Structures are given as structure tokens and as C-alpha cells.
Amino acid sequence: MTDTVLTQEMRKVVVRFSGDSGDGMQLTGDMFSQSSGIAGNDLTTIPDFPAEIRAPQGSIGGVSSFQVQIGGTEIYTPGDAVDVLVVMNPAALAANLQFLKSGGIIIADKDNFSSRYLKKANYEENPLEDGSLQDYFVIRAPATSLTKEALKNLGLQTKEITRSKNMFALGVVLYMFSRPLEKTIEFIEKKFGNKPKLIEANTKALNAGYNFAHNTELYGHSVHVPPAKLPKGTYRNINGNKAVAWGLLAAAEKSGRKLSLSSYPITPASEILHELSNRKDMGAIVLQAEDEIAAVTAAIGAAFSGNLSITTTSGPGVSLKSEALGLAVIAELPLVIVNVQRAGPSTGLPTKTEQSDLNQALYGRHGDAPMVIIAASSPDDCFYYSYEAAKIALEHVTPVLMLSDSYLSSGTSPWRIPEKEDLDEINIPRFEGPPDEWEPYMRDPEFLNRYWMAPGDKGFEHRIGGLEKKEITGNLSYEPLNHEKMTKIREEKIQRIAKKLPKQKVIGPDSGKLLVVGWGSTHGAINTAVTELMDDGETDIAFTHFNYIYPLPENTEEIFQNYDQILVCELNNGQFVNYLKSKFSEFSFRQFNKIQGQPFFTSEIKAQIINLLSE
Amino acid sequence: MQAGTVKNKVQPPLTRKDFKSDQDVRWCPGCGDHLILASMQNAFAKMGHKKENILSVSGIGCSSRITYYLETYGIHSIHGRAIAVSTGAKLANPDLNVWVFTGDGDSMAIGGNHFIHACRRNIDLNVVVFNNRIYGMTKGQSSPTTPVGLKTKTAPGGSYENPFNIGEIAIGAGATFFARVPDNDLKMLEDVMLQAYHHKGISIIEVLQNCVIFTDGIHEKITGKDTKDENQVILEHGKPIQFGKENSEGLKISGMRLEKTTAENTIIHDAEEADTNMHLSLVRLKLPEFPVATGIIRKVESTPYEKSVHDAIADVQAGSPFKNVDDLFRSGNTWEID
Ligand code: SF4
Numbered sequence: 001m002t003d004t005v006l007t008q009e010m011r012k013v014v015v016r017f018s019g020d021s022g023d024g025m026q027l028t029g030d031m032f033s034q035s036s037g038i039a040g041n042d043l044t045t046i047p048d049f050p051a052e053i054r055a056p057q058g059s060i061g062g063v064s065s066f067q068v069q070i071g072g073t074e075i076y077t078p079g080d081a082v083d084v085l086v087v088m089n090p091a092a093l094a095a096n097l098q099f100l101k102s103g104g105i106i107i108a109d110k111d112n113f114s115s116r117y118l119k120k121a122n123y124e125e126n127p128l129e130d131g132s133l134q135d136y137f138v139i140r141a142p143a144t145s146l147t148k149e150a151l152k153n154l155g156l157q158t159k160e161i162t163r164s165k166n167m168f169a170l171g172v173v174l175y176m177f178s179r180p181l182e183k184t185i186e187f188i189e190k191k192f193g194n195k196p197k198l199i200e201a202n203t204k205a206l207n208a209g210y211n212f213a214h215n216t217e218l219y220g221h222s223v224h225v226p227p228a229k230l231p232k233g234t235y236r237n238i239n240g241n242k243a244v245a246w247g248l249l250a251a252a253e254k255s256g257r258k259l260s261l262s263s264y265p266i267t268p269a270s271e272i273l274h275e276l277s278n279r280k281d282m283g284a285i286v287l288q289a290e291d292e293i294a295a296v297t298a299a300i301g302a303a304f305s306g307n308l309s310i311t312t313t314s315g316p317g318v319s320l321k322s323e324a325l326g327l328a329v330i331a332e333l334p335l336v337i338v339n340v341q342r343a344g345p346s347t348g349l350p351t352k353t354e355q356s357d358l359n360q361a362l363y364g365r366h367g368d369a370p371m372v373i374i375a376a377s378s379p380d381d382c383f384y385y386s387y388e389a390a391k392i393a394l395e396h397v398t399p400v401l402m403l404s405d406s407y408l409s410s411g412t413s414p415w416r417i418p419e420k421e422d423l424d425e426i427n428i429p430r431f432e433g434p435p436d437e438w439e440p441y442m443r444d445p446e447f448l449n450r451y452w453m454a455p456g457d458k459g460f461e462h463r464i465g466g467l468e469k470k471e472i473t474g475n476l477s478y479e480p481l482n483h484e485k486m487t488k489i490r491e492e493k494i495q496r497i498a499k500k501l502p503k504q505k506v507i508g509p510d511s512g513k514l515l516v517v518g519w520g521s522t523h524g525a526i527n528t529a530v531t532e533l534m535d536d537g538e539t540d541i542a543f544t545h546f547n548y549i550y551p552l553p554e555n556t557e558e559i560f561q562n563y564d565q566i567l568v569c570e571l572n573n574g575q576f577v578n579y580l581k582s583k584f585s586e587f588s589f590r591q592f593n594k595i596q597g598q599p600f601f602t603s604e605i606k607a608q609i610i611n612l613l614s615e
Numbered sequence: 616m617q618a619g620t621v622k623n624k625v626q627p628p629l630t631r632k633d634f635k636s637d638q639d640v641r642w643c644p645g646c647g648d649h650l651i652l653a654s655m656q657n658a659f660a661k662m663g664h665k666k667e668n669i670l671s672v673s674g675i676g677c678s679s680r681i682t683y684y685l686e687t688y689g690i691h692s693i694h695g696r697a698i699a700v701s702t703g704a705k706l707a708n709p710d711l712n713v714w715v716f717t718g719d720g721d722s723m724a725i726g727g728n729h730f731i732h733a734c735r736r737n738i739d740l741n742v743v744v745f746n747n748r749i750y751g752m753t754k755g756q757s758s759p760t761t762p763v764g765l766k767t768k769t770a771p772g773g774s775y776e777n778p779f780n781i782g783e784i785a786i787g788a789g790a791t792f793f794a795r796v797p798d799n800d801l802k803m804l805e806d807v808m809l810q811a812y813h814h815k816g817i818s819i820i821e822v823l824q825n826c827v828i829f830t831d832g833i834h835e836k837i838t839g840k841d842t843k844d845e846n847q848v849i850l851e852h853g854k855p856i857q858f859g860k861e862n863s864e865g866l867k868i869s870g871m872r873l874e875k876t877t878a879e880n881t882i883i884h885d886a887e888e889a890d891t892n893m894h895l896s897l898v899r900l901k902l903p904e905f906p907v908a909t910g911i912i913r914k915v916e917s918t919p920y921e922k923s924v925h926d927a928i929a930d931v932q933a934g935s936p937f938k939n940v941d942d943l944f945r946s947g948n949t950w951e952i953d
Contacts, residue, residue: 037950183950190948232953234951235949235950246944249940260706260707262703262706280931281937282943290728290729294696294702297693298699298700300690300692300703301699301700301704304670304690304704307707309707418944455688458666461666461667463688463689463691
């Protein structure tokens with residue numbers, strides 16, 4: 001038995017819960033995260049589901065995991081290497097041991113390390129007994145048998161009893177982190193509201209785990225993670241997809257427009273469609289369209305009708321929608337398109353993350369068809385960027401494409417629930433004069449957006465469409481010079497939005513040897529890598545992260561010119577770096593790309609930076 | 616909140632002129648589209664629906680130019696998608712009186728999926744299909760309704776593909792209203808448009824439209840002055856099915872199919888029968904064995920889709936503890952940081 005990596009006081013800890021798909025690991029992890037949030041920790045979580053819906057029980061393919069990093073400091077990623085690994089069966093151990101730090105803690109349900117389950121996980125010997133785990137600190141917990149014992153008098157079926165063993169495991173972990181059980185019991189009560197028997201069973205199992213830990217090897221090994229300095233307020237855990245949906249609901253309410261969503265199911269974006277289908281209470285009007293093209297064109301119809309209109313999808317869906325996006329661009333209608341990216345091309349790795357739809361977002365339409373592109377960078381800021389996407393679309397009467405990805409969609413982080421005044425006003429440009437002084441393609445002199453008049457506005461009846469329009473009147477026009485002018489106006493209108501965008505910020509020195517650049521969902525890993533290097537005394541690096549992709553923030557060039565080299569890190573084969581090169585060819589760009597369907601590890605980014613600095 | 620309710624009544628009444636836009640009409644002289652446009656403008660005036668709540672949507676093709684000529688809100692969308700665009704618009708605002716203008720290529724080929732799904736959902740759209748059995752705007756290629764044997768740019772030796780029967784597709788997919796109208800019967804056209812307006816749910820109107828350039832006379836046998844009595848059976852709900860010179864002929868059921876009979880022995884047309892069998896039989900009648908059925912073939916009541924959606928929203932909202940997003944955001948598992 002080795003010493004553990006855990007100490008009494010820790011700034012960051014990574015815990016991974018892992019078991020069979022039916023073992024309730026997502027719930028267990030979620031409840032541990034809640035208790036960490038209440039304890040004042042910052043955190044980020046990520047689920048890791050089996051690819052198959054119903055993989056065979058006990059097999060490695062059927063292992064479902066949940067990883068959370070908690071900290072007394074700001075936490076931006078679910079962590080690279082694991083400190084505490086909870087495994088409910090041998091398959092979970094086999095699948096996850098690779099992630100565990102040397103000296104990490106394994107909490108194993110030893111009852112499930114029977115010859116039958118060992119065989120399913122391809123173990124010849126029992127790893128809990130053959131000495132192969134000597135680099136780790138192993139807690140062999142009889143979770144199944146002690147849960148059975150604790151629940152034996154409740155009159156429950158065996159299945160219901162064994163299902164409660166995840167609460168036993170949670171009890172063990174809560175003990176380790178010196179957490180009071182009351183709040184977790186409250187959550188159990190909420191979760192099983194009208195089933196008192198299940199509340200009792202889960203509470204008993206939780207207590208049994210807690211007591212087991214107290215009475216065994218874990219006694220005296222408890223870990224304290226101090227609270228992080230988070231802004232005051234009410235918090236909840238939220239994943240990226242739900243945050244997108246809620247940001248859009250908030251924008252609809254703020255703008256006074258009804259929300260219309262039309263989407264076609266696609267991984268990993270469907271949850272936004274599910275959430276908004278469930279939000280009739282908020283008045284959300286949802287159409288599950290017959291295909292991706294119907295989804296976007298119905299959204300165009302809803303936008304013309306005056307609603308905050310949205311379509312959500314992933315890369316393959318955007319491909320199908322791209323003709324219609326040209327219509328939204330030329331007609332100049334407010335529309336939000338959300339692309340929750342996954343690894344492509346084609347069906348690719350549909351459940352894995354990637355940032356490879358950036359070129360598609362920038363260039364994937366016929367004709368000169370510029371579109372605002374923004375990208376979220378954490379599960380909780382998906383709320384703000386979807387709100388922002390809606391705000392820009394409505395205020396500038398233009399389509400906006402928001403990029404999220406698989407990693408953000410299912411990961412969670414604590415989200416500070418905004419107060420009403422935290423959300424910017426949304427001012428929709430409408431023509432206030434009489435209809436006969438109005439023309440459909442008249443523009444705001446400053447931002448060049450047209451005014452949004454819709455069915456129901458008496459006297460403003462007008463026609464829009466995909467054919468080129470005469471400037472101002474919007475009548476059909478085949479005039480060569482008019483087409484050139486309209487093309488330029490449509491571009492200029494998008495560029496002028498940059499005037500409203502926040503200035504790009506830099507972490508670290510204003511000038512120096514190396515500027516590390518990221519965009520979208522890689523913020524957590526890059527930010528952590530850079531700040532850890534800075535904490536270690538590295539003074540020659542700075543970091544800037546882009547959420548506004550098209551147009552870029554106005555001070556981008558100003559920032560770039562102050563560094564000798566610019567390292568662009570992204571999860572694709574170099575799409576953002578090529579975009580930046582095309583805009584700022586005078587600077588020296590380097591690139592770091594990972595195309596494995598996985599997010600960056602902080603350690604990979606650090607290594608890359610150190611290599612570059614020592615060149 | 617349906618189109619056609621008192622809320623949408625307009626005073627004083629509008630006239631055909633109110634629905635003429637300032638754009639020059641550019642269809643070929645003699646094209647059937649002119650007749651459809653005139654009937655539509657007349658019908659709009661007679662509906663008495665607030666003009667600002669009328670929406671015209673089209674796809675691509677000769678037919679789809681019509682949105683520029685109608686002084687209503689309008690969207691000239693992209694090829695095949697007019698029905699999908701309209702679905703979004705109607706769902707967004709059920710007060711709208713929505714008209715879709717499409718052709719046989721636009722609705723049966725590239726937009727076929729939207730067509731069948733709109734019929735299935737029974738959303739309250741009024742869809743006018745200009746069926747000239749050819750692609751006009753792209754200059755004469757075969758369409759899904761091009762008859763076998765017709766020479767086209769893409770079938771120089773004559774088409775050998777089986778054509779769609781639009782009514783069969785519509786009724787098969789669940790349409791609650793289907794009518795077929797010759798473009799030269801302005802009275803029938805206007806009447807059918809008005810009935811479609813009052814019908815709650817999807818209305819499909821197939822217009823047998825003459826393209827003077829590529830398929831001139833393609834419907835002549837059905838619509839021509841001298842042949843129409845013999846070759847057209849005009850259906851009216853609750854009336855005997857009769858045709859021929861002096862209405863001397865009729866139809867009867869024989870075994871599994873319809874057969875010609877005398878006027879005295881004919882069956883009565885029931886457009887409101889929910890079962891589709893007889894409507895499908897009528898819609899399939901074809902020359903030379905039978906006259907072609909026109910008029911309103913099917914018109915049955917069923918809850919329109921947008922009503923179901925909005926009723927469900929109203930129900931949930933009435934029973935929900937959440938009155939705004941803040942209530943929603945603060946529900947469930949939250950915690951405080953001081
Ligand atoms: S080509 Fe045919 S359908 Fe098109 S406008 Fe001319 S006559 Fe009408």
C-alpha cells in the first residue's frame with residue numbers, strides 16, 4: 001500500500017465515478033458536484049457515456065463515468081489526471097485506471113469483483129488481490145453487501161436494493177471530503193419526491209457508506225478543499241446545452257418576443273430541442289421538423305413573422321441548412337443558428353468533441369454570405385453567448401451562428417443565476433414613422449441594419465426573398481452595380497457590429513515572446529496551462545481567448561503586434577490559425593492541433609508552450 | 616386563435632385592387648398563372664381578412680413569382696421550401712392567413728418531403744399547386760407529374776417515368792382538404808380558394824395550369840370548351856356525381872372500383888367522409904376511361920396542428936408555478952455563495 005496523493009488541504013482534486021451504465025454514476029457524480037458547490041468550491045464536470053445505448057452489463061463497453069474537478073480556486077476543466085477513482089465493477093477499473101495518478105485513491109465495490117465480472121472485464125486474476133494495484137491506495141468497500149444489509153428490512157425488491165449502492169459510494173466520498181450529509185439528503189428527497197421508500201433506501205445507503213468510511217482505512221484521511229472566491233449570488237450546476245436553451249429563453253423574455261425553435265434531432269444538439277420542448281411554461285413554440293432543411297426554413301418563416309427564431313443542430317445539419325442560410329443572409333432576417341459541433345466529416349465520431357466546423361461557419365455558404373459567428377467557452381457561458389447571439393440577431397436584424405461543441409454540451413460548471421439587471425437590454429430596430437415613409441431595405445445610418453417590420457404591422461406589407469434586391473426599396477434588381485453595392489453593404493453591416501463588441505482581453509504581459517491563442521471550448525485547458533506556468537514563474541507568455549470570431553474584436557491586431565510569436569491551439573487541423581493568417585499575414589503564427597475527438601489536457605498545452613519557449 | 620375569426624375581420628371591405636402590388640407581372644402572355652393571380656386577388660378581397668395578417672409564401676419556379684404581385688406580406692423563398700417556411704410562420708403566429716404558391720416541381724420533387732409532412736400535421740396552410748406538368752422556369756425539363764411519353768428536354772424520346780398524382784399523394788399523406796381546379800374556371804377557382812380559407816387545417820388546391828411555352832394544351836382535353844363536359848366530373852358535396860352531355864352519366868361502385876353508369880344510378884359525393892377510400896378512387900379517375908374529377912374532393916374536420924401546439928402551451932402555462940425565466944432558473948437545486 002502506497003501513500004496517497006491526497007493531503008489534508010488541497011487546492012484542486014479530481015474525482016471520477018465509474019460503473020456500469022445502470023449503476024447511476026451520473027446521478028452520483030452530480031450529487032457530489034452539488035455538495036461541492038454548496039461547500040463553496042468551483043468545479044467543472046464531464047460525463048463519459050458508453051457509445052451504445054444498451055451495451056452488455058458488466059462489459060467495458062458498458063462503462064459509464066462522470067468526472068469532476070473541484071477546487072478552492074477557479075476551475076476551468078474537469079482535470080487531466082484523476083485523484084480519486086470510484087469503481088463499481090472490474091470493467092470500470094479496467095476502463096479508467098489509465099486516468100488515475102500514481103498514488104491516487106481507488107474506491108472499489110469489492111462485492112462485484114466476482115469471477116463472472118472479472119471475466120467480462122478480461123481480468124484473469126482479481127486486481128484487488130493480486131498486488132497489481134500497489135501504486136495506488138485501494139479501499140475495498142463491500143458496497144453491495146453492506147447496502148443489502150442496511151436495506152434488508154425495507155421490503156424492497158433485490159433490484160431496488162442493489163440500485164442504491166451508488167449512494168453507498170457517494171457516502172464514502174462525502175466522508176472523504178468532510179461534507180455534511182444534510183444537503184445531499186435534501187436532494188434525495190427532492191429527487192424521489194413521491195416515493196418515500198426510495199428516499200429511505202437511498203438515505204440509508206448513503207449513511208451506510210459514510211459510516212463505513214468512518215470506521216475503516218479512510219478515517220484520518222479526510223481532505224479539505226477550501227471554498228473558492230466566487231462572486232456572491234445564487235448558483236446552480238448547468239450543462240452547455242441547457243445553458244444555450246436558457247440563454248435563448250432569457251433573450252426572448254428580455255426582448256418581448258416569443259421564442260420559436262425548429263430543429264431536427266441530431267447528436268449532440270438534441271438536448272436543446274428537448275429542453276425547449278419542455279418549456280411550454282415559458283411559451284416556447286417548438287417544431288420538430290421533418291428534416292434539417294425544413295428546420296431552418298421554418299425558422300426563417302418564424303423570423304419573418306416577428307419571433308425570436310432559432311434552429312439548433314450539429315455540423316452535418318448545418319451542411320444541409322447552408323442553402324437556406326444564404327436566404328437568411330440576403331433577406332436580412334434575425335435568426336440564431338446553434339451548431340453543437342462534433343467530430344467530422346460525415347458521421348465521423350458523433351459523440352466526440354471537435355472544433356472543426358469553423359471553416360464551415362466562416363465559408364460554408366454559396367455566394368458572398370457573411371454571417372456573425374460567436375463561440376462559447378464554458379458550459380455556463382453558453383448561457384451568455386446564446387443570449388448574445390439572440391441580442392445581435394435581433395438588434396442587427398441578421399443571422400448569427402453560435403458554435404458550441406460536444407464537450408461543452410454535456411459538461412457542467414456552476415452558473416451564477418443572473419439578476420434581472422445583469423442582462424443587457426435588447427433594443428429591436430423598428431420603423432417608428434408612417435408606413436409610406438418606410439422602405440423594406442432602408443438602413444440604420446450607424447449600423448446599416450434594416451428595420452424589422454413583421455406581419456401584423458398594418459401598412460408595412462412587403463415582400464422579401466432570395467433574389468437580389470434593389471438598395472433601399474428591396475424590389476427585384478438585376479443591375480450589376482446594385483448587386484456589387486448590396487454585397488458590400490451586407491459585409492459592412494456585419495463588420496460594424498464589431499463596434500459594439502467587448503474589447504479582446506489579454507491575460508499576462510502586454511507584450512513578450514509568446515501569445516497563446518484559443519477560441520471556443522478550449523478556454524479551460526489553455527487558461528489553466530498558461531496560469532499554471534505563470535504561477536511557476538514564467539513571465540514571457542500571455543494568453544488571449546476569442547469568443548467573437550466574425551467579426552473579430554476591433555483591437556485584435558493591436559494585441560497581436562506586441563508578441564514575437566503567436567501560438568494558436570485548437571481541436572482541428574488548423575482552421576482558426578489559417579483564418580487569422582489570412583487576416584494578419586504580417587505576424588508569425590504557430591499552431592498546436594489535436595484531432596482525437598478529445599478535449600485538450602492542460603499538460604499537453606503546457607508541454608507545447610515550454611517546447612516553443614525553449615526553441 | 617384561428618385565421619378567419621372575427622378578430623381578423625377587416626372594415627371597410629377590401630377590393631381586388633388592394634391586393635395588386637406595384638410590380639410588373641412578367642409571366643408569358645396567355646400563361647395560366649395570370650388567371651390564378653386574378654382569382655387569388657378576388658378571393659383575398661372576399662375573405663375580408665385583415666391585410667396585414669395575410670402571408671403569401673412561394674418557392675422557386677414560374678408559379679413562385681406570384682408573391683411579388685400580391686400586395687400582402689410575402690416571402691419568395693428557395694426551391695421546394697415554401698411549405699416549410701410557411702409552417703414556421705403559421706406556428707409562430709396562428710393569426711396569419713397563410714397562402715403557399717408552388718409548382719409541380721417545387722412541391723412534388725425537391726419539396727416533396729415538406730409537402731407530405733404538412734399534410735400529415737394538418738397545419739392550417741392553403742397550398743396552391745400550379746400543375747403544368749413541366750419545369751417552366753428552367754426551360755422544359757421533366758417534372759414528377761410529366762405524363763409518360765411526353766417529350767421534354769430531359770426525356771427527348773418521351774418520358775418513361777410514372778408520374779405522381781398530386782391528389783393521391785396529398786390524401787394519402789393525410790390532407791384534410793383537397794381540390795382540383797382547371798385554371799380557366801375562374802368561378803370554381805375563387806370559390807375553392809374561399810372554402811380553403813374557411814377550412815381549418817391544410818388545404819391543397821391543385822390547379823391544372825397551362826404553360827403556353829412548354830406544355831401548351833396539356834390539360835386541354837379536361838379543360839377545353841368542347842371536351843370538358845365529357846372529360847371533367849365536377850364534384851360538389853352532397854350532390855350526385857354527374858357528367859357528360861346534359862349530365863347524363865354518373866358513377867357507381869362495382870366490386871372494388873368505380874364504374875360508369877347512368878345519371879339516375881349515380882352515387883352522391885360526400886367530401887366530408889373521414890375514410891379516404893372513395894376520395895382516393897375519385898382523385899385517381901383518369902382519361903380516357905373516366906372523366907377527371909375536379910372541385911372539392913375531400914374536406915374533413917380535424918384539429919389543426921398549430922391549434923394543438925398553442926393550446927398545449929396555454930394549458931401548461933395556466934398550471935405552471937413559473938411566471939418568468941427567473942422563476943425557472945431559481946427552481947430545483949441551487950445554492951448561495953455569500
Ligand atoms: S414558361 Fe410556362 S409556366 Fe412559365 S410563365 Fe411562361 S407559360 Fe407560364
